[in-house]
Amino acid sequence: MIAVERLARLALGDLDDAETAETEEHVLACTACATTLERLVRIGDAARELIRAGGLTFPVTTSLADRMLAEGLVSRSYRLAAGAVVPCTVSATDIYALTVVEADFGGVTRATLTVTLPGLGGSLRMDDIPFDAARGTVSYVARSSLLRQLPSGRVTLELHANDPADRLLGRYFLDHTAFTAT
Numbered sequence: 001m002i003a004v005e006r007l008a009r010l011a012l013g014d015l016d017d018a019e020t021a022e023t024e025e026h027v028l029a030c031t032a033c034a035t036t037l038e039r040l041v042r043i044g045d046a047a048r049e050l051i052r053a054g055g056l057t058f059p060v061t062t063s064l065a066d067r068m069l070a071e072g073l074v075s076r077s078y079r080l081a082a083g084a085v086v087p088c089t090v091s092a093t094d095i096y097a098l099t100v101v102e103a104d105f106g107g108v109t110r111a112t113l114t115v116t117l118p119g120l121g122g123s124l125r126m127d128d129i130p131f132d133a134a135r136g137t138v139s140y141v142a143r144s145s146l147l148r149q150l151p152s153g154r155v156t157l158e159l160h161a162n163d164p165a166d167r168l169l170g171r172y173f174l175d176h177t178a179f180t181a182t
Helices: 004-011 017-029 031-052 062-070
Strands: 058-060 074-080 085-088 096-102 111-116 123-126 137-143 153-162 166-176
Touching: 004 017, 004 031, 017 031, 058 062, 062 074, 062 096, 062 137, 074 085, 074 166, 096 153, 096 166, 111 137
Parallel strands: 074 096, 085 166
Antiparallel strands: 058 137, 096 137, 111 123, 111 153, 153 166
């Protein structure tokens, strides 16, 4: 069995040539993965529509982030080094905000990003997120419709390696200024 994330990336055309060939070869020999891939392809149009409408907050690969930027879906981008505090905001026309955090991924095979937003009384935890070890980055997009609802305050991000024990890779901060309609 191949991870569903990898099958989804195949369905979206988000794998490099070698990964595509390897995954397609497996799918041809594995009925369970072929069935899962078929379902992902069928829901592809609905998923693309939901993403284009700004309906999700989710981790993204570098190539998917680049594609979303090229298609005009990302209105704002923030790049954070560990310990950094960066101001951020949102406008009425924004669809997504892209946040890229930097870390040393040496020896990391699994990572978790936790985002705590002001005024919501909870955190969004994203497990097994894709990361680019060579570039030392992990990225996610936040739907701007959610960001427009937030009060001014500090957004805290924590990146953890999960292999084999949990360890903090970095803590990052965005100083969010609340949206005001003009």
